[in-house]
Amino acid sequence: EADIYQTPRYLVIGTGKKITLECSQTMGHDKMYWYQQDPGMELHLIHYSYGVNSTEKGDLSSESTVSRIRTEHFPLTLESARPSHTSQYLCASSVGGLSPLHFGNGTRLTVT
Amino acid sequence: DAKTTQPPSMDCAEGRAANLPCNHSTISGNEYVYWYRQIHSQGPQYIIHGLKNNETNEMASLIITEDRKSSTLILPHATLRDTAVYYCIVRVERETSGSRLTFGEGTQLTVNP
Numbered sequence: 078e079a080d081i082y083q084t085p086r087y088l089v090i091g092t093g094k095k096i097t098l099e100c101s102q103t104m105g106h107d108k109m110y111w112y113q114q115d116p117g118m119e120l121h122l123i124h125y126s127y128g129v130n131s132t133e134k135g136d137l138s139s140e141s142t143v144s145r146i147r148t149e150h151f152p153l154t155l156e157s158a159r160p161s162h163t164s165q166y167l168c169a170s171s172v173g174g175l176s177p178l179h180f181g182n183g184t185r186l187t188v189t
Numbered sequence: 190d191a192k193t194t195q196p197p198s199m200d201c202a203e204g205r206a207a208n209l210p211c212n213h214s215t216i217s218g219n220e221y222v223y224w225y226r227q228i229h230s231q232g233p234q235y236i237i238h239g240l241k242n243n244e245t246n247e248m249a250s251l252i253i254t255e256d257r258k259s260s261t262l263i264l265p266h267a268t269l270r271d272t273a274v275y276y277c278i279v280r281v282e283r284e285t286s287g288s289r290l291t292f293g294e295g296t297q298l299t300v301n302p
Contacts, residue, residue: 112292120233120292136291167232175221175280178290180232 080104083168083181090158091189098153098184100168109151110178112167113137120167126151127173158188193277198297201271207264209296211277214258221280222253223290224262226273226298233276233292236262267300274298 081102090096102109107128112120112135122135126145140162141155151170155162165185169178194212201207213222223238237244237251239260244251250263264271276295 119294120290122291169232175238177223177235177238178225178233180234182232183230185230 081168081170081179081181083166083184085184086182087185087187089187089189092157092159094158094188096155096158096186098166098168098186100151100153100181101149102151102170102179103149104170104172104179105148106170106172106179107148108171108173109145110169110171111135111141111143111151111153112169113139114165114167114183116165124153158186160188162186163188193279193293195275195277195293195296197294198299200299200301201264201267203269203300203302204266207267207271207298207300209262209264209275209277209298210259211262212259213277213279216257216279222251222257222260223278223280224249224251225276225278225290225292226271227276227295228270228273236275267298269300269302272298272300 084099109126111124113123114120121137123137123139124135124143126132132143141153143153165183167183169180171178221238221240224236225233227233237249239251253260274295274297276292278290
């Protein structure tokens with residue numbers, strides 16, 4: 078049913094590595110979002126985008142960066158991963174306005 | 190956006206109705222009430238939303254009090270697959286900041302056989 082895809086599903090990497098978490102949606106949604114969620118905890122918005130070439134930081138400070146070169150693609154990059162980045166990262170999209178958000182199944186990142 | 194308060198956990202017997210409450214006493218006139226749920230290790234799933242009238246879809250019903258300070262999500266015949274964390278969120282679209290959802294801690298619903 079979901080038309081929003083995140084890869085990889087799980088990732089274990091060493092400290093200092095550069096990584097990119099992929100998020101793609103096939104629904105033509107203009108608005109996309111990245112949330113960070115620790116196990117059993119709240120979701121925190123870290124980045125969002127209104128459309129191509131538009132990106133904004135969210136409510137939670139994050140050392141990650143995002144880009145939006147194509148409508149369907151909203152990758153998140155960590156230049157130098159640290160153990161404090163260990164978390165689940167959830168991508169979402171919406172048509173805009175008050176329409177519901179559609180979420181991917183997330184990437185669970187572990188930095189050793 | 191207004192803050193919401195939900196009980197941290199609830200239990201329900203399989204086949205019975207699950208009634209999940211949410212308080213949003215500071216809600217303003219143009220804020221909608223949304224419900225999402227998150228099954229373990231998956232992304233949140235949209236359930237239903239409303240402004241002031243009661244709403245029903247294939248998943249659930251949403252009852253909003255007349256003063257809009259609280260609401261109840263009703264799963265009419267809960268199944269084991271409804272075990273999840275349920276989030277109640279109030280939300281308004283802003284031109285300057287876009288529509289963003291703030292997820293609180295939610296209610297862990299456990300449906301028991």
